[in-house]
Amino acid sequence: MHNVSVRNGWERLPNGFDVEFRSSIPVRISDNGRGMTVPEDVLLEEVSALGKLHVQLGAWESGERAGEHEACLTVSGKEFAEVLGRLAAASAALFVERYHKSIDKSDVDWDRLEYLKDFRAALEFCGLAWGDVNMDACFDDYAEVMHRETLRLAQSGELPLVDPE
Numbered sequence: 001m002h003n004v005s006v007r008n009g010w011e012r013l014p015n016g017f018d019v020e021f022r023s024s025i026p027v028r029i030s031d032n033g034r035g036m037t038v039p040e041d042v043l044l045e046e047v048s049a050l051g052k053l054h055v056q057l058g059a060w061e062s063g064e065r066a067g068e069h070e071a072c073l074t075v076s077g078k079e080f081a082e083v084l085g086r087l088a089a090a091s092a093a094l095f096v097e098r099y100h101k102s103i104d105k106s107d108v109d110w111d112r113l114e115y116l117k118d119f120r121a122a123l124e125f126c127g128l129a130w131g132d133v134n135m136d137a138c139f140d141d142y143a144e145v146m147h148r149e150t151l152r153l154a155q156s157g158e159l160p161l162v163d164p165e
Helices: 040-051 077-099 105-125 135-156
Strands: 009-012 018-022 025-030 055-057 069-075
Touching: 018 040, 025 040, 025 077, 040 055, 069 077, 077 105, 077 135, 105 135
Parallel strands: none
Antiparallel strands: 009 018, 018 025, 025 069, 055 069
16 A cells, blocks of 8 residues: 555645645546646546556536536556555544544444445445455455554654544
């Protein structure tokens, strides 16, 4: 897994477009009302450079502001494990923010519940269907990333910023 700090919200690309991140995963792009002046391959390169994930661009639709256009971003299914790892890091941050400690043996329900939620989200972020990825095969890696990150956060004393549920 890339060493990517958990980030949420909008970030600006060099070309002036904005990319929305959820748990460090690029999910949407906005042209900020600038129109379609950037070739799609260049736009996708810039998003991939910023998010360290390869994405595909969905259909452009009207945005919230006048003249703005937005499109959904879908991460390559080949990067499912990376997406799931980033979701594990976000769940770790939520755990530490909530309980001010690392995960231990008594927190068994947290692992399973967060895994089910994050596995579904990873499928959605990657445009995959239920059954495209063996759910049981990914659990151990997910739990390892989440436990390691809670330990790191708890030992560092940093309270992570998390999005409210």
